[in-house]
Amino acid sequence: MNTPSSTPLPDPAGAPVLLGALAPLSRPGWAEAGRHLVAGFELAVREANAAGGIGGRPLELVVRDTAADPERAAAAVKELAGLGVAAVLGEYHSVVARAVAASADALGVPYLCSSAVLDALVDEGAPTERVARVAPVQSRGWRLYADFLLASGRGRVAVAAQPSVYWAAGTRLLRERLAAGGGTLVELDANALTPGALCDALAESGAGALLLLTGHPEPAAPIVRAVRADPRLADVLIGAPAGQPEFHEWIAELGAAGAGIPFLRYLPERLGPLGERVGDELRAHLGEAPSFVAYEGWDTVAVLAEALRTRGTDRASLAGAWQHVRVAGTRGPIAFSRVPEAGVWQWAWSPIQVADRDPSDPEAFRVLRTG
Structure with missing residues (x-):
């Protein structure tokens, strides 16, 4: 495990808090899944900003298409790190998410995985504090x-x-x-x-x-x-x-x-009031019924927004936030624990x-x- 970076990010008053968003938006990736994932991200960012953002600073997504290519995704993480993102989020394809996790961890950037489920999100024997996941393990x-x-x-x-x-x-x-x-x-x-x-x-x-x-x-x-x-x-x-x-x-x-x-x-049998409301908003935006991936996208941003509000925008502080976060998600209350086989912080009881x-x-x- 690498030592967490303590380098603070630039945060001039009122400047956006950047989040690097990764999704497969073109072939050979599952582009429809990527579109739904980004729709969930975007809705949650709009709602977070309408509620005051992060200490008065707006959240801003910087979206990159992985096209289901691990090398392309790793390069995107490097680019996003250089742009000063507070964290990286997203991805649908498990093999790509592994590359994202490795790249983000090496660069000292927190990563919250939205939809990839492969148990071994990081290499065996290399647990990390920087990586967490909303999707259940495979x-x-x-x-x-x-x-x-x-x-x-x-x-x-x-x-x-x-x-x-x-x-x-x-x-x-x-x-x-x-x-x-x-x-x-x-x-x-x-x-x-x-x-x-x-x-x-x-x-x-x-x-x-x-x-x-x-x-x-x-x-x-x-x-x-x-x-x-x-x-x-x-x-x-x-x-x-x-x-x-x-x-x-x-x-x-x-x-x-x-x-x-x-x-x-990855949905409960019945959505609660929050899930119903978010589902209606997503349906209006997508022009079709939202998939579980769209809900995962919304939940991912909700977790990050809460962590940023309570722990700050510094990458090292954010990487230590997972165990402390408690969020009302669209599919139930979200909290993270360590799952040994995954090597990351995991929402262990997401519905299936x-x-x-x-x-x-x-x-x-x-x-x-x-x-």
Whole structure:
């Protein structure tokens, strides 16, 4: 762990407090997720400034597009540090968030991760005080997803996976949890197999569920279409634990074929008054229902604004704020604790659902399990 920087940031009276915001806003990143994340940031910044800002100084976002590229994201952190940001926030893709965490920590800049869930956000054995996270760790959600599969009688599960640290971690978590419940997991290579060949392998496997651990729209959408069209696989449940069906782009691409595909969603069963109000504002801004990622964006800025108000804008002071912050978030009260496997300060009990889009109304969601 690096020693926290004690270098104070310039803070002339009335000058904005800068926050460096990172999100995937172009391909190959999930640009819709990035758009929702930034919408949440922007709304929370507007509301913080309307309430007086940070000691009379306005918050100001400096947004950079990561395009799901770890090197591009690390370079953006270096740029933002040079611009004098008090902290860096954001990112959706886990592999990118790891690069952001490493770069921010090395440069002495606090980082609050919004949406990436990979447990090992920093290298094993290198815990840091500078990094915290609003999103839940992957192990919580994916174990809940495995429990859902077992409870639904689908103990033999196939995964169509692409190479990635994130997908590999998810596969391991699923295999371990399924095995503990008497289930098994079969791996299919989503890069090597065409959709048709994957359907053949799936039929031969005898699996009752196929989980898509892949990018979207390619190859996820062609795989969904192929499985839906194959009469041998009529009873196979398709799942997407990483959350792709949450977004309108998914249903726009797949139509009715994209419904009935369970995924992980980081929302409570019912939003409270704050969540309802923020959701209405986000819907008006986005022109569509806000995803859980948009709520994560709002919550991230709410946490940082409170930390800045109570601990000051100095980076070292801010890096020591996580354990002291208590914030009313859109999805429940937010407080941070140490999670050993993550190596960062973590909102440990953010809400998690297994949900899907209702086949009778693909614009509506059904909650299938909570945890």
